[in-house]
Amino acid sequence: MSSFTPKPFQPIRRLELGNRLLRRRDVEQKTGKSRAAIYADIRSGTFPEPIPIGINSVAWLEAEIDQWIAERLNERNKT
DSSP: OOOOOOOOOOOOSSOOTTOOEEOHHHHHHHHOOOHHHHHHHHHHTSSOOOEEEETTEEEEEHHHHHHHHHHHHHHHHHO
16 A cells, blocks of 8 residues: 555646546546545545536546546556
8 A cells, every 4th residue: 555645636727728528437437446436535635526517417627637647657656
């Protein structure tokens, strides 16, 4: 087990063109996490929060998911 200390996610002030919104299934595929694990990690502050895109719909910024993946890789490479 690594001693991962989560960093708070920074609010995005400016959206880069070409940054996609990913629905939950896309996030599950990209990260390998289950729905339950995604929402548990959001509650614990270790995973990016979704963005409301409709009354009952949310999505995640692809850049934030990519950053989350990059941080996991950096943690792995430190050990």
